[in-house]
Amino acid sequence: MNFFRRLFGGQAQQEDPALHLYVQCSRCGAPVHVRVHRYNDLTVLYDDNESVGGYHLRKEIMDARCFRLMYAELTFDRKRNEISRSIEGGEFITQETYAQLVAEQARSV
Numbered sequence: 818m819n820f821f822r823r824l825f826g827g828q829a830q831q832e833d834p835a836l837h838l839y840v841q842c843s844r845c846g847a848p849v850h851v852r853v854h855r856y857n858d859l860t861v862l863y864d865d866n867e868s869v870g871g872y873h874l875r876k877e878i879m880d881a882r883c884f885r886l887m888y889a890e891l892t893f894d895r896k897r898n899e900i901s902r903s904i905e906g907g908e909f910i911t912q913e914t915y916a917q918l919v920a921e922q923a924r925s926v
Contacts, residue, residue: 836899839915840878840887840907847880848910848918849887855897869895878907 838851853859853874864870872893877886887906894900902909910918 839910841910842880845883847882848915
């Protein structure tokens with residue numbers, strides 16, 4: 818039955834392979850949205866047995882106001898679940914805070 822569903826357009830829900838990062842620059846306060854693909858953008862970390870021990874991401878992020886680089890580092894386990902995150906030159910914010918800051922910028926223009 819699954820074959821016919823796929824053949825004729827029935828789609829099962831799939832997990833979104835993207836991780837969305839919302840960041841605010843510590844210098845100018847500009848909000849930035851970054852989309853990270855969990856299967857293409859992560860670097861493999863190998864353990865002692867040369868098997869996959871986890872994943873790492875170092876992302877350079879630039880805002881559109883002061884053009885200052887922010888550096889985000891995230892670590893993931895073998896199943897690509899986030900373990901830790903840190904950022905230099907900015908701070909992580911929630912999606913709601915990001916939307917609020919973008920709306921405020923739109924009103925002030």
